[in-house]
Amino acid sequence: MQMEMLTSSVMHAPGAVLLISCYELGHRPIGLTRPLRALEEAGFTPDVLDIAVEPLDLEKVARARFIGISVPMHTALRLGIHLLHRIREVNPDVSICMYGLYAKLNADYLLSHGVDFCISGEASTQLVALVQSLVDGEGTEAQEADVHIAELPSLEMYAQFEDNGEIRTVGYTETTHGCKHLCTHCPIPPVYEGRFFAVQRDIVLAEIHEQVVEGATHITFGDPDFLNGPTHGLRILGAMHEAFPSLTFDFTTKIEHILKNREHFQEFAQLGCRFVISAVESLSEQVLTILEKQHTRADVAEALDIVHDAGIALRPTWVPFTPWTTLEDYLDILQFVDTHRLVYHVDPVQYAVRLLIPPGSYLLNRPEVKTLSLERDEASFSYVWAHPDPRMDELHKTVNTLVENDGRAGIDALETFYRVWSLAADMHGSRHAPSCRNQHQPAPRITEAWFC
Numbered sequence: 001m002q003m004e005m006l007t008s009s010v011m012h013a014p015g016a017v018l019l020i021s022c023y024e025l026g027h028r029p030i031g032l033t034r035p036l037r038a039l040e041e042a043g044f045t046p047d048v049l050d051i052a053v054e055p056l057d058l059e060k061v062a063r064a065r066f067i068g069i070s071v072p073m074h075t076a077l078r079l080g081i082h083l084l085h086r087i088r089e090v091n092p093d094v095s096i097c098m099y100g101l102y103a104k105l106n107a108d109y110l111l112s113h114g115v116d117f118c119i120s121g122e123a124s125t126q127l128v129a130l131v132q133s134l135v136d137g138e139g140t141e142a143q144e145a146d147v148h149i150a151e152l153p154s155l156e157m158y159a160q161f162e163d164n165g166e167i168r169t170v171g172y173t174e175t176t177h178g179c180k181h182l183c184t185h186c187p188i189p190p191v192y193e194g195r196f197f198a199v200q201r202d203i204v205l206a207e208i209h210e211q212v213v214e215g216a217t218h219i220t221f222g223d224p225d226f227l228n229g230p231t232h233g234l235r236i237l238g239a240m241h242e243a244f245p246s247l248t249f250d251f252t253t254k255i256e257h258i259l260k261n262r263e264h265f266q267e268f269a270q271l272g273c274r275f276v277i278s279a280v281e282s283l284s285e286q287v288l289t290i291l292e293k294q295h296t297r298a299d300v301a302e303a304l305d306i307v308h309d310a311g312i313a314l315r316p317t318w319v320p321f322t323p324w325t326t327l328e329d330y331l332d333i334l335q336f337v338d339t340h341r342l343v344y345h346v347d348p349v350q351y352a353v354r355l356l357i358p359p360g361s362y363l364l365n366r367p368e369v370k371t372l373s374l375e376r377d378e379a380s381f382s383y384v385w386a387h388p389d390p391r392m393d394e395l396h397k398t399v400n401t402l403v404e405n406d407g408r409a410g411i412d413a414l415e416t417f418y419r420v421w422s423l424a425a426d427m428h429g430s431r432h433a434p435s436c437r438n439q440h441q442p443a444p445r446i447t448e449a450w451f452c
């Protein structure tokens, strides 16, 4: 599309810049809040929309001269493409930028399908530079305008923290961007190439403070891996706890980091940590090697002891359907969850997660993937693969339907778990191993069974 240079007064007018988020795991999107702040500091007066929790405001779309769509994950990108067509119907000439992890991975496709710009990595700075570059040479100072404050949806509209039957409001922040690890299935390494960046302590603490004022009593630290920079994280936690002693929190970290930072978990608990998410993905040595996770089954069991001994819940996440995961491996995961009393630590949707291979994935460099007959499906932003054992593809479909239906019907996670196990065992022709059905205790969680 031919880019039109806009005068400074046009681009600085209230609502001339519009930022839209489609989906960000059920929390208030940091893909909106941080670029919003950066644009405001640069003198712009943007509007924001989070269509995960509010309708698409067509007046805002029609008024905009530049629209940024945040696509930090696969689900957001798929929603973003629908949104793109709707925006073009309403405002054909607006400049559209997609930003976030999945923008770079799919830039070829997006730029040839109606997107004008793609940005990944440090999006806030790049967005400001891009918007400024679209303004002609008459200066970029803020123009006199009525006071305009972009309104973010209330925290109450997002997923909540649930602990022992108590429901509380959640705030969200990140202390770092990127990751120093190179797990092959993860979308972060192709963009950050093993680097991570600390966010200034004052910025993080200010975000926490604002959300506490709004009613948050629990904070999710959504860093890709909170323990990439443990000293930075601990300093922030210390200051947060001093300011708000009753605030609780959760964070995400890899199994390897739990083992390396074992001495800190009692302190995390004292500072208010209620649960930790860790991407276990598999227990199979072969699958863990291909995904380059740098942990073993024994490490997972050890990490569970470390976290649980500190009085914190460990919530493992899984990728139980890969081209190399056998039916026996799948049953092994279920047995592990049962034996370690983890049924309420795993959202049932996790039993249906299928390995996603997006364009640019580091998995494409693995010899095991080169021998698969992959088909690129441009419109679904991924490569399509089939399991060599057709039962696994059938099981995936059946489990997917089961967890979806049970979720919609409000079936207890324990019930769904044993249904999934029964399906897999029937397919295998084996019987359920003796279970710990009566020994599973509810665990703290966020009330959103998320999709990446």
Ligand code: SF4
Residues within 6 Å of the ligand: 179, 180, 181, 182, 183, 186, 187, 188, 189, 224, 225, 254, 279
């Ligand atoms: S899976 Fe986690 S540890 Fe691995 S590269 Fe991604 S963010 Fe980093």
